[in-house]
Structure formats: C-alpha cells, structure tokens
Amino acid sequence: MKITRVTAQRLECPVAEGERNVSDYGPMETLSTVLVRIETDAGITGIGETKAGGSPASADASIAAIINGDLGPQLIGEDPRDITRLWEKLYNGKRADAAARAGRAMPALGRRGLSICALGGIDIALWDLLGKATGQPVWRLLGGKTKPTLPVYASGGWGPAEKIGDELRLYLDRTGAKAIKMRVGAKYGAVDASIARVEAARRAIGPDIELMVDAHGTFSPVEAKIFARATESARLRWFEEPMTGDAKREFAGLRAASPCAIAGGENDFTRFDYVPYLDASALDVFQPDLGVCGGITEARRIGELAGAFQIEVSPHVWGGTVQAAASAHFAISCPSVAIFEYPAASNPAFRALASGGFALADGRLSVDDKPGLGLDLDETYIARCAVYNP
Ligand SMILES: [Mg+2]
Incomplete structure (x- = not known):
C-alpha cells in the first residue's frame, strides 16, 4: 500500500451565540482546527485532526501549510502502515536515515511548535488508516482496552462566583459526569476571587462530585501556593496548569506545598518536553494534547514514561471529533488513564465533524x-466550516 495524496484543510467552526463563554484567551466565537486526509492507492483514506492550542486562526493556517507544502509531500509513495518509521522520518527530516542507523533522534530544524502539531495530525490519520486497512479499531492496535469504559469529567466553568454553581450543574446534567473542571486564574483578578469561585462551586455541587481547576498557566508561583492551600477544604482532584509550562522548575515547590495533585502538559511538545517535569518531580498528572504532543504515537510514549513514575495521564481534549476520537482510543488503551476530559460547552466541533468515534x-x-477511529465524517458541516481548501 502506498500513500498517494496528503491534504490538510482548516476549519472555522462557529460557536452558537448562547454558548460563547469568555476565557482568559478571549471570547470563544469559533473553534479553529485542521482536518488531515491521507489517501492511498488501495482506496483507503485515513483521517486526522490537529490544532494549535487556543484556536489562533493564523497558527492553524500555518499548520495546514506545513502539511500541504512540506510534510505531506515527504509521505508520497510511502507505506502508511510504517507509522513509527514515518513519525521518525518527519521528525528527523533530512537526517532521518542517519538517525535510524544511529538509533537516536537527530531532529530537523523547527522541531517544536507548529511543525509538531502538523506531525500530530498526520500521525492520527496514519493510525486511522492502519485500522481501516486491517479491519481493526485503533484501540485494538494499541494493545486493547485497559478498562471497558472510562469515566469522563465535564470540562467548562467560566462564570463568576454567583453564577458558577448553576453553570457547573448544567454541564453535569448535560454529560452525566460525576466530575467537573472549572477555570480559575488571572482572568478573575486577585487570587482571592478564584478561591471564592471554587468555594461557591463546591457548595453548589455538593461533596460527591469531583472538582478540578485549570488556571491556564496564569498564576505566579506564590499565587499558586496561596490558592492550593486556601482551597484545601474543597478537596480538588487536581490543579491544572497552575503556572506556565515555561516555569517547569517552579512546579516542584508547588507540588510539595499543595494538598492536591498538580496537572499539566497540554502545551508541551513531544515526550522530550516532559523530561524536565520528571527530573523535577513536578507533576502528578500528565495531560498530552494529541495534536500538540505529536499524535497517538507520541502520546503513547508519554503515557509509558508517566506509568514508570506513578503519574496519571489524562489527555487534553479540546478539538474536533477526530482528535477527540484519537484521544478516546489512546486513553482507553493506556493503563495510566483514569478519567477523560469531555468539553461541556463552547465547542461545537467536538461532536459535529463526524459521527461515531x-x-x-x-x-x-x-x-x-x-475499523480505525470509527468515524463517519459530516462532509456538509465540514464544507460549511472550511476556510482553506487544498
Ligand atoms: Mg487545560
């Protein structure tokens, strides 16, 4: 089997007016993402999806350009079933043969950032293709399910203290989840405002629902410690991206001082970016985003690293249906995953790009x-959202 065509298409999926929450990244009016198709001479097409975090349209347009103009052409004529070799080929670039002979990475220039997002979308499409070619679901190819189903947590919760309880209860009702993750951090002003919102949330949802918080990397090390200690009675399951991942060294001190688990990683590229977290004993939960980290192949490697250090894995899920399906197949096959992120608002693409998965x-x-990721694309919806056609 040979790859004959690789195309990436940027989509801009509008968020319905009543669903446009405002995060510290701004109002969520659309969700931008990149759909990847890998066609073969066997008539089988693999589907992937990737995006830069936070929906910056120009970044996603650049990812599509990297796939259409650079990485895609390198795959023409290749056997799509050689997924690991192709991942290494695209990561190592012109030195791929030397790297393969030496048994270590010799990455191409531009080995982080949007080129890794592009690689992630291609990798997901290759796994979908392998599944379709073998008649097996991707989770089976990854070694099978480690549990029959996974609990989800509803992801959402941006409102002020006086409204957060109603908002969280709405998302719990929508999903049936027994856990929920709300946003905290700099957007709400002084750290006391985030603490008050968490206290209001815990009062509203009662003692039996698990509660997580996500600061989107916006607290300082001191603020993060104050927040973690002050919310001890709310019994948070985890405190996500308390600080930016650029401050990896600071995470260790916070983790030592925090009564709850510290989570992060959704903005980190490849397994190599997780090594400093391990060196510093900085995190309790790794959260690879399958687009950002480099696809299913790289998420598995991160999952195996985590398992060796008693670290939980919970993939970051905030893209469209294809990326969510890839995350689901990865998560259910990874022994270190215990709960799955399920966007509860402001993300139409999460269920609209395809049925199944x-x-x-x-x-x-x-x-x-x-077979594959089990997806049936909604081409009408995709055509309506397409802003970049190859
Ligand atoms: Mg997050």
Missing part, C-alpha cells in the same frame, strides 16, 4: 469495534 452514556466514555 466514541460514545457517552451515564457519564462514561466508550469506543466501539469499527
């Missing part, structure tokens, strides 16, 4: 036996 019932996620 994964299902939610009673707050639990499942995947089925269909």
